[in-house]
Amino acid sequence: MADEYDVIIVGSGAGGGTLAHRLAPSGKRVLILERGDWLPREIENWDAAAVFVDNRYVSADTWYDGDGKPFQPQIHYYVGGATKFYGAALYRLRERDFTELRHHGGVSPAWPIGYDELEPYYTQAEQLYQVHGARGEDPTEPPSPSPYPYPPVSHEPRIQRLFDDLADTGLHPFHAPSGIMLDEARPELSACIRCATCDGFPCLVHAKSDADVVAVRPALRHPNVTLVRNAEVRRLETDPAGRTVTTVVAAVGGVEQRFTGSVVVVAAGAANTAKLLLASAGERHPGGLANGSDQVGRNYLFHNSRAFLAVSTEKNDTRFQKTLGLNDYYFGDDDFEYPMGNVQMVGKSSAPMYRGEKPVLANLAPMFALDEVAEHAVDFWLSVEDLPDPDNRVTLSPTGDVVLHYTPNNREPLEQLYKRVKGHLGHLGMHPHHLIPRDVYMKNDVPVAGCAHQAGTARFGSDPATSVLDRNCKAHELDNLYVVDTSFFPSIGAVNPALTVMANALRVGDHLLDRLN
Numbered sequence: 001m002a003d004e005y006d007v008i009i010v011g012s013g014a015g016g017g018t019l020a021h022r023l024a025p026s027g028k029r030v031l032i033l034e035r036g037d038w039l040p041r042e043i044e045n046w047d048a049a050a051v052f053v054d055n056r057y058v059s060a061d062t063w064y065d066g067d068g069k070p071f072q073p074q075i076h077y078y079v080g081g082a083t084k085f086y087g088a089a090l091y092r093l094r095e096r097d098f099t100e101l102r103h104h105g106g107v108s109p110a111w112p113i114g115y116d117e118l119e120p121y122y123t124q125a126e127q128l129y130q131v132h133g134a135r136g137e138d139p140t141e142p143p144s145p146s147p148y149p150y151p152p153v154s155h156e157p158r159i160q161r162l163f164d165d166l167a168d169t170g171l172h173p174f175h176a177p178s179g180i181m182l183d184e185a186r187p188e189l190s191a192c193i194r195c196a197t198c199d200g201f202p203c204l205v206h207a208k209s210d211a212d213v214v215a216v217r218p219a220l221r222h223p224n225v226t227l228v229r230n231a232e233v234r235r236l237e238t239d240p241a242g243r244t245v246t247t248v249v250a251a252v253g254g255v256e257q258r259f260t261g262s263v264v265v266v267a268a269g270a271a272n273t274a275k276l277l278l279a280s281a282g283e284r285h286p287g288g289l290a291n292g293s294d295q296v297g298r299n300y301l302f303h304n305s306r307a308f309l310a311v312s313t314e315k316n317d318t319r320f321q322k323t324l325g326l327n328d329y330y331f332g333d334d335d336f337e338y339p340m341g342n343v344q345m346v347g348k349s350s351a352p353m354y355r356g357e358k359p360v361l362a363n364l365a366p367m368f369a370l371d372e373v374a375e376h377a378v379d380f381w382l383s384v385e386d387l388p389d390p391d392n393r394v395t396l397s398p399t400g401d402v403v404l405h406y407t408p409n410n411r412e413p414l415e416q417l418y419k420r421v422k423g424h425l426g427h428l429g430m431h432p433h434h435l436i437p438r439d440v441y442m443k444n445d446v447p448v449a450g451c452a453h454q455a456g457t458a459r460f461g462s463d464p465a466t467s468v469l470d471r472n473c474k475a476h477e478l479d480n481l482y483v484v485d486t487s488f489f490p491s492i493g494a495v496n497p498a499l500t501v502m503a504n505a506l507r508v509g510d511h512l513l514d515r516l517n
Contacts, residue, residue, distance in 0.1 A: 005031040005226075006516055007325040008248050008261035010233045010276070013081020014501040015484035016267030017211030017219075022509030023126065024219035028516055031259060032216065033231040033250055036077030039084050039212070045204040046197040048350050057085070057202065063271075064397055066405035073402075073451050075269070078202075079229065080212025082269065082382075082452055083498065087199035087322050087347060088179040088208050090131045090502075092122050094330065101491075103154060104338040105402055105410030106387045112462050112471045113140055122504035129209040129502060140327040153178050156318040159345065162378065163324055165428045173188070174338035175515055176325040176344055177499075179209030192269070196319040199347025217327040228252060235280045236264060243282025245481050263512060267485040267505075270300065272396040274457035274487065275402050277468075287319035290458070290475035295468050297395060299388035300406060301456035301492040304414045306342075310378040310430040316378050321348040329417055340417040341384035341494035349469040350374050378430065380421065383453075384414040385494045394457055455486035472511045473504070484508050 009016045016032065023030050029179065038058065044050040051057065059075045078084050093115070100110040111455050133148035153177030155163055165175040182192035192207035207220030208212045208465065214281075219225045230253050245264045247256040250257055261393040266273050274297040280289035288296050326343040333340075387410050395403045463475035473488050475481040484505045486497050493500075 002383050003259055005029040005259065005261040007031070007263045007265060007512065008033065008259055009265045009267060010081050010226070010248065011035070011081060011267035011269065011485065012216050013211050013267060013269070013485065014498045015486070015505045016084050016265065017080060017083075017215035017331070018125070018128070018502045018505035019106075019214035019265060019267065019509050020225060020485050021412040022506050023512065024225050026513055026516070027224050028513075030218075030219070030225045032227045032260065033248065033259070034077075034227060034229050034230045034234055036079060037229045039078040039202050040150075041204060043204075045202045046195065048197070048201075051201055052205045059413050061402075063404055064512065066403070066407075068403075073271075075271075075451055076214070079216055079227070080210045083210035084212060085200055085203045086210070086452065086496075086498060088210075089322060089344060089496045090126065090129055090177045090179045090209075090499040091144050091325075091342075092144075092177075092467065092503075093493045093495060093500050094140050094327075096331065097491050097493035101339060103387060104336075104412045105383065108212050108385060108387055111490050112460055113466075117504050118500070118507065119144065121506045122499065124501055125502040126177075126507050128506075129214055129499070130181055131177050131179050131209070131499075132182065134175045134179035137172065138325065139172050141174075141331045148177065150182075151184075153180065153182060153320070153323045154184060155323050156320065158312065158314070158316045158318050158319060158378065159324055160483075162428055166326065166424070169424060169427055171326060171328045171424075172505055173324055173326050176323055179214075181207040181209060195318045195499070196321075196348045196350070197327065199322050201347075216479060229445040231257075233268070233276060235291055236276065236288070236481070237280070238265075238282060238284060240284075242282065242477075243479050245289075245478060263480045263482065263516070265482040265484055265508075265512075266485070266487075269451075269485055270454040270457045270487045271394050271402050271451060273402075273483055273485055274397065277458065278394070278396050279400055285477070290468050290477050290481060292477050293405040293465055293468060295390075295459065295466065297457050298390045298393040299456040299459055299490075300392040300394060300404065300454065301388060301420070301486075301489060302386055302392075302406065302451070303453040303492060303494070304384040304386050304408065304411055305453070306382045306414060306418060307346055308381070309373075309379045309383075309436050310428075311373065311436070312376045312378050313429050313431065315375050317375075318348055321345045321379060330418055333420075336413070336416045338413060339385060339494065340413045340420075341382060343417065343421055344381050344383070346379045346381040349379050373436070377436075382414060382417050382421065383494050383496070384417060385492055386410050386411065388456055388459070388491060453486075453497055455489040455492045458483045458487035459490045461490060473508050482512070483510060
């Protein structure tokens with residue numbers, strides 16, 4: 001195996017995998033170092049008990065909270081990263097999310113680039129990840145000159161009634177943008193079979209648009225792209241001047257190996273990217289690599305989120321439920337002038353999930369009672385922006401493990417959004433007083449262990465004193481180090497971050513192609 005590359009990418013998820021796909025046709029020598037292996041294709045992929053109760057695919061990592069208490073993060077190390085388990089909800093940030101916004105709890109800062117610069121890459125990312133959707137339904141939708149590449153995923157009968165009932169109240173529900181390989185016009189040719197085991201599950205038939213299937217595997221068809229699995233990158237070493245990363249040091253199957261590349265791109269996830277940069281401290285970078293601003297690890301973002309199920313007055317036999325979104329309250333309303341956030345559906349819940357998510361509560365009820373709840377459940381997800389706080393941060397324990405200090409902020413908008421949704425339930429065929437908190441994938445009133453939407457630990461900006469990366473996501477202090485996962489976010493908005501990561505990876509990919517050529 002050659003040990004010198006044009007580009008070394010650490011991580012193969014939404015950022016790293018998408019970047020590799022963009023670079024692959026160039027002929028440049030690209031190395032992907034992935035901490036995990038291929039996710040095994042096995043019947044347990046679709047087994048709710050295995051996924052949610054046994055945590056079959058969750059990493060065995062131990063992290064610590066700000067009080068030093070150990071916990072197991074809900075994180076997955078596989079080719080494709082977190083996208084192997086995401087719900088494939090591929091939203092664009094709203095146009096105003098790129099500007100400074102005043103919230104109830106403070107200010108969300110402006111990005112160093114505007115929506116207009118990222119828009120063409122959003123379009124390309126939607127095409128690459130085969131996003132299904134419908135323009136014009138969502139009143140907060142940012143402008144786009146192109147339709148979605150695929151038609152919206154249809155609502156099943158109970159969700160269609162919910163859609164119609166929401167519209168009858170004067171709201172504007174829309175078909176949620178979804179990255180699944182579904183062909184409803186030709187079901188005999190469709191890769192996706194529209195199962196109930198998508199959101200939070202790996203896809204056994206490889207019909208979810210995850211970074212493994214959509215980006216990494218096609219990239220590997222090019223002979224200039226190499227993937228090394230089970231490679232945990234431990235540190236980055238620099239030249240004596242501290243301006244260039246010269247060596248990537250990784251434990252591959254437990255054996256130390258060293259790799260060199262002209263450009264190094266880190267895409268290990270916001271917490272692990274911060275961990276790697278902090279662990280790479282040296283004489284020229286005593287506080288951690290690229291950390292002259294003392295911003296590496298700071299401003300950890302997470303989303304204020306709440307998952308709950310409403311008990312429908314009629315049975316809900318929906319299988320693929322994640323087809324509806326609502327953004328009427330995204331930027332506030334007449335009674336609350338501050339931004340609230342996004343309402344969407346989550347994957348259909350089942351009785352085994354309740355046992356995994358709320359074992360003490362669920363074990364008080366016999367399984368048939370939980371089955372009955374599941375038959376009538378309609379599952380909602382509320383997502384509200386949390387705000388950057390320098391004290392919400394990743395540091396390292398004495399043993400080099402992640403320590404995650406996080407205090408929630410901007411919580412009132414979540415309560416306001418919940419109040420509005422709850423107030424509508426009686427008009428939507430739901431029991432307004434039968435709402436059950438639900439922990440799934442990320443958790444209800446998400447605890448620190450649920451880290452699917454983590455962001456912000458190496459934010460980009462124009463001022464090296466207050467940011468880690470420049471507008472091209474290159475470290476201010478190094479000539480060849482880039483970051484393309486959610487770490488670069490200065491703010492997180494209130495929608496799922498994956499599509500923004502994918503679009504930015506394509507944008508940075510074009511920058512790197514110009515640089516390398």
